[in-house]
Amino acid sequence: xxxxxxxxxxxxxxxxxxxxxxxxxxxxxxxxxxxxxxxxxxxxxxxxxxxxxxxxxxxxxxxxxxxxxxxxxxxxxxxxxxxxxxxxxxxxxxxxxxxxxxxxxxxxxxxxxxxxxxxxxxxxxxxxxxxxxxxxxxxxxxxxxxxxxxxxxxxxxxxxxxxxxxxxxxxxxxxxxxxxxxxxxxxxxxxxxxxxxxxxxxxxxxxxxxxxxxxxxxxxxxxxxxxxxxxxxxxxxxxxxxxxxxxxxxxxxxxxxxxxxxxxxxxxxxxxxxxxxxxxxxxxxxxxxxxxxxxxxxxxxxxxxxxxxxxxxxxxxxxxxxxxxxxxxxxxxxxxxxxxxxxxxxxxxxxxxxxxxxxxxxxxxxxxxxxxxxxxxxxxxxxxxxxxx
Amino acid sequence: xxxxxxxxxxxxxxxxxxxxxxxxxxxxxxxxxxxxxxxxxxxxxxxxxxxxxxxxxxxxxxxxxxxxxxxxxxxxxxxxxxxxxxxxxxxxxxxxxxxxxxxxxxxxxxxxxxxxxxxxxxxxxxxxxxxxxxxxxxxxxxxxxxxxxxxxxxxxxxxxxxxxxxxxxxxxxxxxxxxxxxxxxxxxxxxxxxxxxxxxxxxxxxxxxxxxxxxxxxxxxxxxxxxxxxxxxxxxxxxxxxxxxxxxxxxxxxxxxxxxxxxxxxxxxxxxxxxxxxxxxxxxxxxxxxxxxxxxxxxxxxxxxxxxxxxxxxxxxxxxxxxxxxxxxxxxxxxxxxxxxxxxxxxxxxxxxxxxxxxxxxxxxxxxxxxxxxxxxxxxxxxxxxxxxxxxxxxxxxxxxxxxxxxxxxxxxxxxxxxxxxxxxxxxxxxxxxxxxxxxxxxxxxxxxxxxxxxxxxxxx
Numbered sequence: 001x002x003x004x005x006x007x008x009x010x011x012x013x014x015x016x017x018x019x020x021x022x023x024x025x026x027x028x029x030x031x032x033x034x035x036x037x038x039x040x041x042x043x044x045x046x047x048x049x050x051x052x053x054x055x056x057x058x059x060x061x062x063x064x065x066x067x068x069x070x071x072x073x074x075x076x077x078x079x080x081x082x083x084x085x086x087x088x089x090x091x092x093x094x095x096x097x098x099x100x101x102x103x104x105x106x107x108x109x110x111x112x113x114x115x116x117x118x119x120x121x122x123x124x125x126x127x128x129x130x131x132x133x134x135x136x137x138x139x140x141x142x143x144x145x146x147x148x149x150x151x152x153x154x155x156x157x158x159x160x161x162x163x164x165x166x167x168x169x170x171x172x173x174x175x176x177x178x179x180x181x182x183x184x185x186x187x188x189x190x191x192x193x194x195x196x197x198x199x200x201x202x203x204x205x206x207x208x209x210x211x212x213x214x215x216x217x218x219x220x221x222x223x224x225x226x227x228x229x230x231x232x233x234x235x236x237x238x239x240x241x242x243x244x245x246x247x248x249x250x251x252x253x254x255x256x257x258x259x260x261x262x263x264x265x266x267x268x269x270x271x272x273x274x275x276x277x278x279x280x281x282x283x284x285x286x287x288x289x290x291x292x293x294x295x296x297x298x299x300x301x302x303x304x305x306x307x308x309x310x311x312x313x314x315x316x317x318x319x320x321x322x323x324x325x326x327x328x329x330x331x332x333x334x335x336x337x338x339x340x341x342x343x344x345x346x347x348x349x350x351x352x353x354x355x356x357x358x359x360x361x362x363x364x365x366x367x368x369x370x371x372x373x374x375x376x377x378x379x380x381x382x383x384x385x386x387x388x389x
Numbered sequence: 390x391x392x393x394x395x396x397x398x399x400x401x402x403x404x405x406x407x408x409x410x411x412x413x414x415x416x417x418x419x420x421x422x423x424x425x426x427x428x429x430x431x432x433x434x435x436x437x438x439x440x441x442x443x444x445x446x447x448x449x450x451x452x453x454x455x456x457x458x459x460x461x462x463x464x465x466x467x468x469x470x471x472x473x474x475x476x477x478x479x480x481x482x483x484x485x486x487x488x489x490x491x492x493x494x495x496x497x498x499x500x501x502x503x504x505x506x507x508x509x510x511x512x513x514x515x516x517x518x519x520x521x522x523x524x525x526x527x528x529x530x531x532x533x534x535x536x537x538x539x540x541x542x543x544x545x546x547x548x549x550x551x552x553x554x555x556x557x558x559x560x561x562x563x564x565x566x567x568x569x570x571x572x573x574x575x576x577x578x579x580x581x582x583x584x585x586x587x588x589x590x591x592x593x594x595x596x597x598x599x600x601x602x603x604x605x606x607x608x609x610x611x612x613x614x615x616x617x618x619x620x621x622x623x624x625x626x627x628x629x630x631x632x633x634x635x636x637x638x639x640x641x642x643x644x645x646x647x648x649x650x651x652x653x654x655x656x657x658x659x660x661x662x663x664x665x666x667x668x669x670x671x672x673x674x675x676x677x678x679x680x681x682x683x684x685x686x687x688x689x690x691x692x693x694x695x696x697x698x699x700x701x702x703x704x705x706x707x708x709x710x711x712x713x714x715x716x717x718x719x720x721x722x723x724x725x726x727x728x729x730x731x732x733x734x735x736x737x738x739x740x741x742x743x744x745x746x747x748x749x750x751x752x753x754x755x756x757x758x759x760x761x762x763x764x765x766x767x768x769x770x771x772x773x774x775x776x777x778x779x780x781x782x783x784x785x786x787x788x789x790x791x792x793x794x795x796x797x798x799x800x801x802x803x804x805x806x807x808x809x810x811x812x813x814x815x816x817x818x819x820x821x822x823x824x825x826x827x828x829x830x831x832x833x834x835x836x837x838x839x840x841x842x843x844x845x846x847x848x849x850x
Contacts, residue, residue, distance in 0.1 A: 011781040012725040014423045016716045017462070017529030025506030025528050025712070027487065027514070038407055039436045039483050041463070042415040051414055058781075066412045086720055331407075 003056055003098040009088045010053050010095055015046035019080035019092065022312035028342065031079045031308065033315040033335035037328055042070055045080035045092055052099040068108045071099055073327045075335070076200045077315035078283040100202025109201070112325045117203050120210070124192040125158040126324050135188040137167040143174035146185030146221055152177075152253075153223045154186040155237065157230040158193050159323065159356040165363045166356030169379035173229055173250050176385050180257050184227070190217055194228075196236035196280070197321040211241055218245060227253050229381075231281035231355045232319075238285065249281055251290040251354050251380060258297050268299035269387040274306050274348035275380075276339065276362065277313035278355035291354045291380055298387045304346045314339050318361040336365035344375050354380050393432070396453055400435045400477070403445045408436040408483070419460070419471070419478045423719075424728035425778070425790040426468030426811060430475040436483045440558065440566055440602045446479060447600065448564045450842045458844045459596045461501065461534025464526055466728045467811035469538070469595050473846025482531065484602060487511050494579045495519065495608040496555050501533040501601055508532055509712060512608070520611040522550050525715035525760070533604045538809045539593055541762055541771060543664070543713070544609055545643045548765045551592045555580050555605035559591055562599055562838035570605065578605030590833065595809075596844040598837045612666035615642075616673050617708050618680045619700050620661040624692040625743040628659060629736045631694055634683045635663055636767040640676045642666050644763035645708065648743070650756040651721075659743065662708045721758060724779025728789060729760075730796040730814075731773045734805030736763070742772050745799055750774070753792040771808060772800070812846065819850035 003010075020030040030036045035044045042051060048071060055061040074096055081092045103109050109117070116126045124131055137160065146153050154177060160170035177184050195210035214237075218226070225246045228234040238247040257263040273295055281287045288310045295303050308314045317328050317335030328334060340362055343351040351366075353359045356379075363377045390398070393411070400409040410416070411433050421428040432455070437443050450457045456476030463470050472478060484500035487508065491497075499508065506528025512519050522542030524535050535542070541549040556570020556578045567573075569591075571582035581588060591599050620631060628646065635641055643664040650656045665676045684694040707713070719727035734742060743759070750757040758775040774796045778789040797807045797814040801821050807814040819827055830848060837843075 011779075012720070012723055014716065014719055014725055014727060015418075016423075016464070016527040016719070018527060018716075020529060021506055025504075025510040027507040027511035029485075040408070040410060040415050040418075040434060040480065042410075042418045047418045050418060054417060055414075061413060061417055064414065067414050070414060085714055085716060329407075 001094065001098060003052070003095070003102050006091060006095050006098060007057060009091055010049060010057060012086065012088055013046050013049040015041070015044070015050060017044070017046060019045040019084045021083055022308055023083060024312065026308055026312065028307050029338070031083070031312065031314055033075050033077060033317050034073045034328065036335060036338060037333050038073070043073060045084075048074065048096060049092065052095060056099055056102050063103065063106055063108055065108065065110070068103050068110050069327065071096065071103060072110050072113050072201070072320075072325065075279070075315050075317055075319035075322050075328065077279040077319055079315065082283055082311060097200060097202055101204055104202045110325065110327060112327065113201055113321065116321055116324050117198060117201060117206060120193050120198055121206055125162060126193070126197070127158070127162045129162050131189045134161045134191055137161055137170045138174060138186065138188070141171060141174060142178055144185050145188055146223070148222050150183045150185045151225055152182055152184035153218065153221070153226045154184050155194070155226050155228045155233050156186055156191065157228065157233040157356065159360065160229040161191065163356065163360050165360045169356050169359055169381055170229055172379060172385045173381035176254065176263065176381050176388065177227075179388050180262050187217065192217070194233040194236040196232040199236065199240065200320045215242055229356060231278040231285070232357060235280040235284050249285075249287060249290070249354070251281070251294060252287065254381070254384060255290040255293045258294060263384070264389045265298045265384065265387040267387050267389045269383055270300035271350045271383075272302045272304060272348045273350040273352050273383065274304050274343050274346045275352045276306070276316065276343065276358055277310055278353070278358050279313070279315050279319050281354060282313055283311060291352070294380055294384060295352060298383065301383070304348055306342050306346055308342065314342065316358045316361040318357040323357045323361055330368065334365070336361040337369055340365040340369050340371060340375070344369070344371055349375060350383065351375055351377050352380050352383055353377060392453065396449070396455060397433060399449050400433055400446065403442050403449070404435050404437050410434050419480075422463060422466055422468060422471060423726060423780075424466035424468060425726070425786050425793060426471060429468070429471045429473060431472055431478050432475045433477045434480060435477060436480040438483045440560065443479065443560045443600055443602055444564055444566060446477065447560050447562065450477060451564065451840050454840060454842065456842050456845050459600045461531030462504065462526070462529050464530045465538060465809045467809050469809060469811070469847070472844070473812065479600065488603070490516055490519070490608070491577070491579070492516065492519070494577070496578060496605050497521070497608055498578050498603060498605045499532055500603055501531065503532050504528055505530050505532055505535070505712060516608075518611055519608040520544070521606060521608055522547065522553060523712050524550065525713045527716050528712050532606060533601055536604060536606065537592055537601060538595070541764060543643050543711070545762055545764050546641060546766070547609070548768075553607040554588055554592070555607060557588055557591065557601045557605070558603035559599040559601045562840070562843045572605065590837065595847045597834060597847050598843060613668045614670070614673055615664060615666045615709055616677070617700065617705060618663045618665065618677055619697040619704065620663075620684060620694050621658045621697055622688070622694045623657050623659070624688065625659055625740040627688045627692060627694055628661070628739050631661060631683060631687050632736055632763055632767050634686060635661075635680065636763070638679055639766070640665055640680060646761040646763070647759060649758040664708060715760070718758065718760065718775055719777055721756070721775070721777035722779055724777070724781060724785065726778040726780035726786060726789065727776070728793060729773045729775040730793050730800070731771045731808035732796070732800030732803075732805040733808050734770055734772055734800065734803060736767050736770050738803045738805060739770055739772060742799070742803055742805070746774050746796065749792055749795045749799065752795070753788045755788060755792055772805070815848055816850060
């Protein structure tokens with residue numbers, strides 16, 4: 001919906017601040033990643049609602065670059081929508097997205113956001129990487145391209161395809177799927193950005209274009225079932241694409257394969273593991289159990305929870321395109337560093353993730369915190385791959 | 390370098406670039422609140438982390454003669470932390486350490502930015518036998534801010550929350566860091582001590598006499614169980630007697646009263662909710678039994694008080710929830726604007742306040758809605774006249790503002806005093822105040838803040 005469609009709702013925010021917390025008001029700090037970093041009221045969800053109303057509805061403030069910087073610092077983690085006590089809570093993130101659409105129309109997006117969108121338009125990915133390089137992550141593996149008749153399309157996404165850290169997860173999942181015996185394949189150079197971040201950044205037109213491109217390819221190839229590496233892809237394909245495809249996040253599929261005995265994890269993996277819930281799997285799609293069921297099924301894994309977990313999980317800071325735009329920036333109070341310290345406090349030696357964006361964000365934070373000798377970031381597919389017979 | 394740039398750069402040197410702003414968008418948010426106060430200019434906002442940073446900001450403000458306004462949760466809704474004469478807003482919420490809990494002497498030492506929600510959560514996790522008096526404010530409200538405005542909470546049997554203050558650390562307007570209470574003389578923050586009560590120089594002054602950076606707050610035993618007893622009457626004249634009889638039992642943790650005209654079935658009824666606690670069902674049931682006899686001793690067959698045996702779950706939740714979700718009342722008009730006029734008054738003035746409050750609300754085209762709290766053993770009542778409004782409708786904002794002014798006037802006429810008074814109400818209070826008292830206030834202010842930099846415009850009459 002456009003911002004004008006929210007005109008009877010947008011001024012209803014009181015700035016009462018429930019949106020900054022977890023549901024149990026965890027004393028660890030605030031659960032809004034942006035407010036945790038900046039700590040000025042303008043960077044809180046309520047502050048953003050008031051600024052959107054003042055600048056884009058009421059005209060009290062002229063839309064500016066600084067406003068744009070504030071609005072694009074949000075990672076769209078949905079903690080605010082979940083914790084707001086009022087009936088309009090679901091609309092908070094939608095209003096922010098609609099405001100970003102206005103900023104796109106007014107050509108007031110931060111330069112780095114513009115660069116992200118242009119790159120996706122020109123190259124089909126935000127990294128300005130050539131399309132044919134989308135195959136590179138699978139080199140020297142037996143993972144093949146999707147062929148008509150394969151049961152599953154393995155949709156890897158931009159981060160898993162190109163980011164060198166996250167490629168490890170892409171390969172590990174491919175390896176696990178091979179071991180399961182399921183007929184599957186990936187698109188490689190035919191894969192186009194899923195558009196989840198494009199949508200979150202407010203470029204509606206580009207999102208529709210990407211959706212059409214991907215949908216056309218899926219249809220051409222006769223795809224019926226899709227398994228995604230990234231929860232961001234999962235969110236876009238499941239909730240914003242046509243419902244003619246059955247979409248799974250890989251943790252859901254692997255959980256079922258373990259349960260049905262098609263994957264045998266009895267080799268085990270000895271580690272104390274804590275798990276970080278990705279926002280687009282948890283708060284957006286209410287999937288908290290599948291990753292935990294996989295981890296607890298693996299002999300030797302001791303799962304310990306962080307203070308903030310499941311619906312109270314603290315965002316890694318990478319959502320809404322921030323993994324690329326880095327508007328939230330680094331520093332001790334950056335969400336990813338806070339999260340890594342929280343994981344370290346559990347005494348775990350593995351911080352398990354189920355999202356390539358979280359993986360790259362937390363990996364960087366781990367180095368910045370100097371904790372590489374005490375904690376390792378691993379995708380659940382990597383943990384599982386090591387546990388398979 | 391111009392003066393504005395010099396001040397900005399100095400603030401950046403003190404707190405860091407991310408935590409200082411003079412951008413219009415950031416200042417916009419600090420220049421207004423959710424009440425009816427018209428926006429006022431803010432020149433800079435800064436969010437310090439340590440008392441030393443606060444001290445440096447105060448020294449800078451003195452040197453450059455720029456006003457400073459300390460801010461906690463910013464939820465008074467009466468514009469108390471919106472500067473009157475511009476200058477620097479100091480957002481204290483980054484000073485958020487819970488420093489020490491003393492289980493034996495039952496106190497906690499916290500920094501000024503600790504939120505009510507964070508302290509509640511910390512105690513529940515680490516000290517489940519202890520609790521603090523949690524106000525009916527959103528959880529982002531700061532504990533220290535609430536103490537300094539004489540807020541009240543879930544344990545009003547012990548009085549308002551400033552009665553629970555053991556001591557403070559304060560940065561004086563001239564930059565000295567000063568400790569007040571037993572901590573001034575002892576390593577322990579266990580009481581105000583048998584000393585002159587200097588905390589009174591900072592409580593109720595709305596940040597015009599110093600910046601409190603730490604406080605010691607009394608904690609209380611947390612019982613195993615909480616429950617409630619609910620009475621209703623259609624005759625407000627019975628309320629003082631009912632309150633008197635309830636407090637006589639010494640069984641109430643907290644007594645709240647409310648009335649609202651919507652939904653229709655609630656119209657005309659005054660509800661009195663009594664929160665009780667105990668360590669066993671037997672204890673709770675005994676208290677219910679004793680309190681349940683009160684209606685028989687109040688009123689007559691025409692004017693009666695009723696014990697509501699079956700409390701609707703939603704009402705029970707409204708009274709017992711921790712933290713209480715009071716903000717639900719704010720959305721009454723679905724307009725994002727809310728202000729309430731809390732009048733501290735003697736209990737015997739409640740019936741008249743009730744009747745005339747309805748008249749004021751109707752005169753301004755609003756529905757009557759009130760939420761009141763009894764302090765200590767009925768020594769004082771906070772009568773809260775709530776005005777929910779649509780902030781997108783300027784006429785509605787103006788109606789609420791006028792209703793506030795009339796309500797403050799009524800409160801003073803009845804012998805009460807507006808709580809956390811906005812500028813208009815401060816003026817109304819000072820007009821009624823003994824001139825010598827006001828002179829004393831001015832002398833104290835001048836002595837502490839010779840350059841007049843601390844939240845100027847407040848308490849100036």
